[in-house]
Amino acid sequence: MDPALIGLLITVVTIGVFALGIPVAFGLGFVAVTFLLLFEGFGMSKVIADTFMEGLMEFTIVSIPMFIVMGMAVASSPAGKDLYSALDRWLNRVPGGLVVSNLGACALFAALSGSSPATCAAIGKMGIPEMRQRGYSKEISAGTIAAGGTLGILIPPSITMIVFGISTETSIGQLFMAGILPGIMLTGLFMAWAIFKTWRTNMDANSASVVFNKFSWKERFEILPRVLPFLTVVVGVLYVLYGGIATPSEASGIGAFLCIILVAVIYKIYDPKKLWRILKGSMKESVMIMMIIACSYLFSFTLSNLYVTQTIAEVMTSLDVNKWVLLFMINIFLLVAGFFLPPVAIILMTAPILLPIIEGVGFDPIWFAVILTINMEIGLITPPVGLNLYVIKGISPDITLPEILRGSLPFMLCMVLAIIILCIFPEIATWLPNYLLGS
Amino acid sequence: MGFLYETLKILQLMNTFIKFVHSLSRLCGTVATVLLISAILVIINMVVSRYVFNLTTSWQTEYVIYSLAGATFIGCPYVLLEKGHVNVELLPHYLDYKGKLILAIICSVLSLMFSTLIFVLACDMWFDAYVHNHTTGTLWNAPLWKLYISLPIGFFIMILQYLADIISLVTKREMPFPPAKLEEAIK
Numbered sequence: 089m090d091p092a093l094i095g096l097l098i099t100v101v102t103i104g105v106f107a108l109g110i111p112v113a114f115g116l117g118f119v120a121v122t123f124l125l126l127f128e129g130f131g132m133s134k135v136i137a138d139t140f141m142e143g144l145m146e147f148t149i150v151s152i153p154m155f156i157v158m159g160m161a162v163a164s165s166p167a168g169k170d171l172y173s174a175l176d177r178w179l180n181r182v183p184g185g186l187v188v189s190n191l192g193a194c195a196l197f198a199a200l201s202g203s204s205p206a207t208c209a210a211i212g213k214m215g216i217p218e219m220r221q222r223g224y225s226k227e228i229s230a231g232t233i234a235a236g237g238t239l240g241i242l243i244p245p246s247i248t249m250i251v252f253g254i255s256t257e258t259s260i261g262q263l264f265m266a267g268i269l270p271g272i273m274l275t276g277l278f279m280a281w282a283i284f285k286t287w288r289t290n291m292d293a294n295s296a297s298v299v300f301n302k303f304s305w306k307e308r309f310e311i312l313p314r315v316l317p318f319l320t321v322v323v324g325v326l327y328v329l330y331g332g333i334a335t336p337s338e339a340s341g342i343g344a345f346l347c348i349i350l351v352a353v354i355y356k357i358y359d360p361k362k363l364w365r366i367l368k369g370s371m372k373e374s375v376m377i378m379m380i381i382a383c384s385y386l387f388s389f390t391l392s393n394l395y396v397t398q399t400i401a402e403v404m405t406s407l408d409v410n411k412w413v414l415l416f417m418i419n420i421f422l423l424v425a426g427f428f429l430p431p432v433a434i435i436l437m438t439a440p441i442l443l444p445i446i447e448g449v450g451f452d453p454i455w456f457a458v459i460l461t462i463n464m465e466i467g468l469i470t471p472p473v474g475l476n477l478y479v480i481k482g483i484s485p486d487i488t489l490p491e492i493l494r495g496s497l498p499f500m501l502c503m504v505l506a507i508i509i510l511c512i513f514p515e516i517a518t519w520l521p522n523y524l525l526g527s
Numbered sequence: 528m529g530f531l532y533e534t535l536k537i538l539q540l541m542n543t544f545i546k547f548v549h550s551l552s553r554l555c556g557t558v559a560t561v562l563l564i565s566a567i568l569v570i571i572n573m574v575v576s577r578y579v580f581n582l583t584t585s586w587q588t589e590y591v592i593y594s595l596a597g598a599t600f601i602g603c604p605y606v607l608l609e610k611g612h613v614n615v616e617l618l619p620h621y622l623d624y625k626g627k628l629i630l631a632i633i634c635s636v637l638s639l640m641f642s643t644l645i646f647v648l649a650c651d652m653w654f655d656a657y658v659h660n661h662t663t664g665t666l667w668n669a670p671l672w673k674l675y676i677s678l679p680i681g682f683f684i685m686i687l688q689y690l691a692d693i694i695s696l697v698t699k700r701e702m703p704f705p706p707a708k709l710e711e712a713i714k
Binding site for chain 1: 556564573591609619633640642649651675678
C-alpha cells in the first residue's frame, strides 16, 4: 500500500479512536500496534516491547517528573496566595495595577508550577473576586486569568518544551531560553490589552471605582521571604542548566528536592502525609505524561517503519509552495489539533513529522518550537477541552462559559499577534539562545 | 433457589475481585511513588558525588532512568483507577447514559487488547533477558531481567484493572466518563 494512503488511514483511525474518549496514551498505542502488525506482519511483534520500553530510556526524560515535583510542591502549598499578594503589594500603584499584577502572578506561578489549570485555580481564586470587587468586568477578570494560566508552557521551565526537545533531539537549554523573551512579550501583550480594555470600559461606564489599596514598605518587604526562595530555586535551576554546569535532569532533580524542602520549611508542611500527597500527585501526573511518551514513541516508530513520516516530509518539501504558506498551513493544523488534544500528545505525535519539513524549507527548529507552543496555548483556552475555561467556571460559578470565552477571545488574538510578530522578527526567540549559547 | 444462590455467589465473587484489584492498584501507586522518591534521592547522590566530591558516577544515571520507567509502568494501573489518564471527552459529553456506557466499554476493551499484547510481549522480552542473562553492558552491568520486570508486572495489573473497570461499568457500579477531573483541579 502507498505510504501516503497508509498515513491518511492512520490519521482517520487515530481521530476515530480518540473520539471514543479512550485515554490518549492507549489510543496511540492501540493504533500503533494495530497498524504495525497489520502491515508488517507478526514478525514485528518482537520489537514492540523493546520499542515501548526504549521510549523512556533517555536521561533527559528524567527531568519531566522532576519538574512536575517542583511544580506540584509550589501548586499544593499556599505559594500562589503569597505570590499574588506580593505582586499586588508591589504593583498596586502601576496603572491598571490589579490586572498587571494578576497577569504577572499568573506568569510567575505558571512558570513555577508548570500547570495551566493549577495556575488558573490558584491565582483565579483570589484574583477574580478581587478584580470584580474593584470594578473590573466579569469578562476581563475571567479572560485575564484564563490567558495568564497558559503562559506556563512557554516560560521556562516548561514540560512542553522538554517534550519537544526529546522528540526532536533539540537542546532543552536552548528551547527554554528561546521561550523567555516571547513569554515576556506575550505577557506584555496581554497586559496591554487588559489595561486598554479596562481604561475604555471605565471611560464608558464612567465608574471611577478602581480603588488603590495602600501598602507600606514594611508590608511589601515582609512578604518577600516567602516568595523569593521558590523564585531563587527556579532561577538557580535554569542558570545551572544554561551554564552547562549540569544536565537538565540533574538540575531539575535538585530543584525538585529543594522545592519539597522549601515547602516544608516555609509553609511548615512537615506532616509526612502531606508531603507524601504532593509526591503521589506528582507521580500520577508524570505517569500520565510518560505513558503518552512511551506510546507515542511506538506510534512514531510505526509511522517511520511504514515510511509515512518520510513520505509526508518528501511530499511537503517538494510541494514547492511558499514557505510562509506552508507555515500558515502547519499553524492551522496545530491550532485545530490543539482544540482537541493536550499539548504533550500533539507535540509527540507531530514534531518528528513536522521538524524535517520545517528544517527542509529553512526555518529554525528552536524558533518553530516557540511558534508551536504559542499555538498550544491557544488550545488551552478554547473549547471543547480548554481546561482553563472550566476551571474558571468552577471557581466562579456566576460567570457563564460564554462570558469567559468572550473575555478570553481577545487574549487568543494577542497570541495570534504574537505568532505574527515572531514570524516577522524571529530574533525575539532566537537571539537569546544564540547570544548566550552560540548557535 | 439454586439459581438465586448462584447469582449471589457470582455477585459476591465480583465484589471480591474488584476490591482486590483496587487495592492492588493502590499498592502500585505506593510502589511508583517510592520509586519516584528513590529517583530524586539518587539524583542528589549523583550530583553531590560528581560535583562536590569529584567522583565518577557509575550506576546512578541508569538507576534513575529505570526506576522512573518502572514507576511509569507500575503506576499506570493506579492512574487508571484514579481516572488520571487524559482523554478527549467530546463525543461522550453529548451522549446519554447508554451511549456513554457503550463508548466507555469500547474504550476499555481496546485498551485491554493493547495492554494484553504489551503484557504478552513484555513477558517474552523479560524471559529472554532472564534465560540469556542479558545485562545492561555498562559499568553498572545490572541484569536486564530485573530492570524489565516492571513492564510485565505493570501491564498485568493493568489488565486486571481494566477487567474490573468493565465489570463495574456493566454492573453499574461505576458511571462511564465520570466528571471527576475538574473538581480535582479546583481543589
